[in-house]
Every structure is written in structure tokens, then in C-alpha cells.
Amino acid sequence: MNPDVLWRYAPSLISGFGVTILCWGAGGALGLLIGFAITLMNRLGIPPLRWALRAFIEVFRGTPFLMQLFLIYAGGPSIGLRLGATTAGIVGLGLYSSAYFAEIFRAGFASVPAGQIEAATSVGMAPFDTLLRVTLPGALIAAVPSIVNMLIVLSKETVVLSIITVPELMYQVQTMAAETFTAFDAIFAMAVLYWLLVETVSRLGARLEARVTGYLAREERAA
Amino acid sequence: MKPEVILHSFGYLTQAAATTVAVSFAGIVFGFLIGAAVCAARVSRRVWLKRLGAAYVSVFRGVPLLVQLLFIYYFLAEYGLDVPAIVAAVGGLALSSAAFQAEILRGALNAVPRGQGEAATALGFGPLDIWRRILLPQALKISVPPLINEFILLLKASSLVSVVGIAELTRVSMNIASQTYRPFEAYVGGGLFYLAINLCFAALGGLAERRLAAGSGQ
Numbered sequence: 001m002n003p004d005v006l007w008r009y010a011p012s013l014i015s016g017f018g019v020t021i022l023c024w025g026a027g028g029a030l031g032l033l034i035g036f037a038i039t040l041m042n043r044l045g046i047p048p049l050r051w052a053l054r055a056f057i058e059v060f061r062g063t064p065f066l067m068q069l070f071l072i073y074a075g076g077p078s079i080g081l082r083l084g085a086t087t088a089g090i091v092g093l094g095l096y097s098s099a100y101f102a103e104i105f106r107a108g109f110a111s112v113p114a115g116q117i118e119a120a121t122s123v124g125m126a127p128f129d130t131l132l133r134v135t136l137p138g139a140l141i142a143a144v145p146s147i148v149n150m151l152i153v154l155s156k157e158t159v160v161l162s163i164i165t166v167p168e169l170m171y172q173v174q175t176m177a178a179e180t181f182t183a184f185d186a187i188f189a190m191a192v193l194y195w196l197l198v199e200t201v202s203r204l205g206a207r208l209e210a211r212v213t214g215y216l217a218r219e220e221r222a223a
Numbered sequence: 224m225k226p227e228v229i230l231h232s233f234g235y236l237t238q239a240a241a242t243t244v245a246v247s248f249a250g251i252v253f254g255f256l257i258g259a260a261v262c263a264a265r266v267s268r269r270v271w272l273k274r275l276g277a278a279y280v281s282v283f284r285g286v287p288l289l290v291q292l293l294f295i296y297y298f299l300a301e302y303g304l305d306v307p308a309i310v311a312a313v314g315g316l317a318l319s320s321a322a323f324q325a326e327i328l329r330g331a332l333n334a335v336p337r338g339q340g341e342a343a344t345a346l347g348f349g350p351l352d353i354w355r356r357i358l359l360p361q362a363l364k365i366s367v368p369p370l371i372n373e374f375i376l377l378l379k380a381s382s383l384v385s386v387v388g389i390a391e392l393t394r395v396s397m398n399i400a401s402q403t404y405r406p407f408e409a410y411v412g413g414g415l416f417y418l419a420i421n422l423c424f425a426a427l428g429g430l431a432e433r434r435l436a437a438g439s440g441q
Contacts, residue, residue, distance in 0.1 A: 074410065
């Protein structure tokens with residue numbers, strides 16, 4: 001690759017990387033929030049609400065992310081939802097990942113042994129205290145590995161936002177490629193960059209996992 | 224809202240859905256062949272082969288599929304190979320899926336109890352016979368449900384091949400959107416088709432899982 005070209009396009013590439021990180025962070029945060037809300041609403045145990053949430057999860061897990069993006073970005077105006085490309089991208093990432101996060105949180109809650117909740121009740125803890133101090137910490141810690149995994153998947157999905165013209169890294173690389181006829185080099189560089197990003201996040205995730213679940217390993221050793 | 228748009232383009236969408244299934248199926252089959260080779264490399268005793276297999280899995284799982292697809296597309300063009308877009312599309316899906324399938328197969332091989340191989344050796348089976356008659360049949364059986372799951376993931380991932388111009392479900396939905404000026408209906412229609420296909424294969428996967436569980440007496 002010609003270093004001059006890279007130098008000339010450095011500002012747009014750096015801003016593209018910034019947009020990628022912004023979309024990833026905001027989309028992931030939104031997804032975690034909605035996903036957690038879905039899990040909590042599910043636990044209320046109101047049948048029609050549960051069916052609606054089930055349908056939401058099935059739809060967002062059963063259709064391609066690109067299709068969901070098109071529906072939000074291009075189809076949105078038909079139902080009065082006008083969003084800019086970047087906002088649509090963040091909302092899309094959030095809705096898409098929320099369906100997966102909801103399932104992750106549900107599994108996390110399911111993994112808390114019933115005996116712990118019974119024990120909390122028998123020592124006189126109020127239901128809300130039990131949720132806050134017993135169920136929730138256990139459920140969240142159990143969910144950490146899957147959350148990290150989903151965030152890694154999501155970092156790769158941000159590339160798809162380039163198709164709806166969100167000015168993230170992939171979009172900037174393709175613009176550069178089209179303007180300078182260096183498609184091959186640019187995309188090769190892109191592949192290396194993403195691979196590094198994913199590897200870094202995986203390593204960081206593994207360390208985070210080891211930290212928050214470390215006490216489990218200690219308990220096992222003690223037992 | 225004009226639901227007629229979906230009904231009018233029903234035939235068009237059905238055809239596109241068939242293309243989506245065909246492209247994904249080709250991707251999973253070629254991906255299986257490559258994945259089996261990668262898995263064989265990863266479980267081999269030769270260190271360089273092991274490393275090569277691990278590197279393949281790391282790269283093809285770590286690089287986003289869209290980047291891989293465009294890379295293959297431009298890579299072929301760079302070397303003056305004028306292959307049809309469908310080759311780039313199926314090739315991209317297969318190479319990427321192979322990394323995931325290799326891991327599924329490796330997991331399945333590891334799930335066969337070690338003692339069985341040892342018992343077969345003790346009974347005088349040769350290494351090839353152990354593979355052919357003991358390890359492979361069981362590992363393949365274990366890997367059926369996750370492979371069906373991988374197929375469903377690939378069906379969804381195949382929407383990205385619309386970028387290289389294959390007339391599959393996503394591309395056709397885009398065309399309908401631009402022809403009718405009804406993007407909302409077009410994408411809802413396309414999405415419903417994806418949903419229907421995925422539910423069918425998910426049901427098939429559930430059936431396979433139950434039959435296999437029944438077969439192993441659990």
C-alpha cells in the first residue's frame with residue numbers, strides 16, 4: 001500500500017475508527033439495557049407480556065441484522081421514524097443485540113441455585129433485598145462470559161453499518177478504495193485491523209472473566 | 224401501510240428465498256469440507272499443522288464476514304480472475320463457516336470418551352479402523368445439532384452476499400423497495416421469509432436433537 005495515500009486519508013480513517021467505537025459502545029450499552037429490561041419484564045410473569053417479548057426476541061434473532069437495519073433506516077420513515085444513518089445504526093445494533101442479551105440474562109438468572117434464594121428468605125431477607133443482594137449478583141456474574149462473547153460478535157457486526165452509509169471505519173476504507181483505486185490493500189489492512197481488535201477484546205474479556213469469576217475457582221479449590 | 228406490496232411480490236420473494244437457501248446450503252457443504260480439513264489439522268500430532276489450523280480459525284472467526292467477502296471479491300479481481308459473483312459469495316460463506324464448523328467438529332471429537340479409542344486399541348483395531356468405525360460415527364452424530372444451528376446462522380449471514388450482487392432475499396427486498404417506493408413493506412416481507420425459513424430449520428434441528436437423544440438412550 002502506498003504510504004502517501006494512507007497519510008492523506010489518515011484523518012478520515014481515524015474518525016471512522018471513532019465512529020465504529022462509538023456505534024459499538026452505544027449499541028452495546030443500549031442492547032444491554034433493553035435486554036436487561038426484557039428479562040426483568042419477563043420475570044413479572046404476565047402471560048400476554050411474555051408472549052410479546054418472546055415474539056420480539058424471535059424476530060430479532062431470526063432475521064439478518066442487515067435486514068433489520070434496512071427496515072429501521074429505509075422503512076422507518078413510512079411509520080414516522082426518521083433517523084440519521086448513525087442513529088439508525090446504533091438503534092439497530094441495540095435492538096439486535098438486546099434479543100441476545102435478554103436470553104443471556106435469562107440464563108444467568110436460571111443459573112442461580114434455588115437454594116440460595118430459599119436460604120435468603122429463611123434468614124428473613126425481603127424479596128427486593130434477595131433480588132438485589134443474592135439473585136442479581138449471581139446472575140450477572142454467571143452472564144459475564146456470554147456478555148463478553150456477544151460484545152465481540154457485535155464488534156464485527158458494526159461493519160455492516162457501512163452498507164447504510166454510517167461513516168464508520170469500513171465506510172471510510174471503501175471510500176478511500178474507490179477514490180484511489182487501492183481496494184485490495186485497503187481491505188487487506190481492514191481485515192488485519194479488525195482481527196487485531198477482536199483478538200484484543202477477546203483477551204481483555206478473558207481477563208475480566210477471570211477476575212469476576214475468580215472466586216468461583218477459589219471456592220472449587222477449597223471444596 | 225400497504226400489505227398488498229408483499230402479496231404482489233410474493234413469487235419474486237419465494238424465488239429469492241430459494242436462492243438464499245441454495246447459497247447457504249452450498250456454503251455449509253463446502254464449509255464442512257474445509258472445516259473437516261482444518262479440524263484434522265488442529266487435532267493432528269504435528270505442531271506446525273496444529274498452529275496452522277488454529278491460525279485459520281482465529282483469522283476467519285476474527286475478521287467480519289463482510290470484510291472477507293469484499294476481500295475475496297477484490298482479491299480475485301486484482302489477479303484478473305473474472306469469476307462470477309456467486310463464486311465469491313459461496314466461497315466467502317464457506318471459508319468463514321469452515322472456521323466455525325472446524326470448532327464444532329473438534330468439540331464433537333473431544334466429546335467421544337477417550338476410553339473408547341483406548342479400548343479399541345486394546346482389542347487390536349488399527350488407527351484407521353478406530354477413526355472409521357469408532358470415533359467418526361459418534362463425533363458426526365454429536366455434531367448434527369450444532370451443525371444445523373450453524374446453518375441457521377449462515378442463512379442469516381448470507382444476507383451480506385447481497386453486497387456482491389447476488390439476487391437473494393435481501394437484494395430482492397431492496398429491489399422491491401426501490402421499485403415500489405414502499406421500503407417498510409418490502410423489508411417486512413423479506414424479514415418474514417427469513418423468519419419462516421429459520422423456524423423451519425430450527426424445528427428440523429429440534430427433531431434431529433430428539434431423535435439423536437433417543438438413539439443414545441438418554
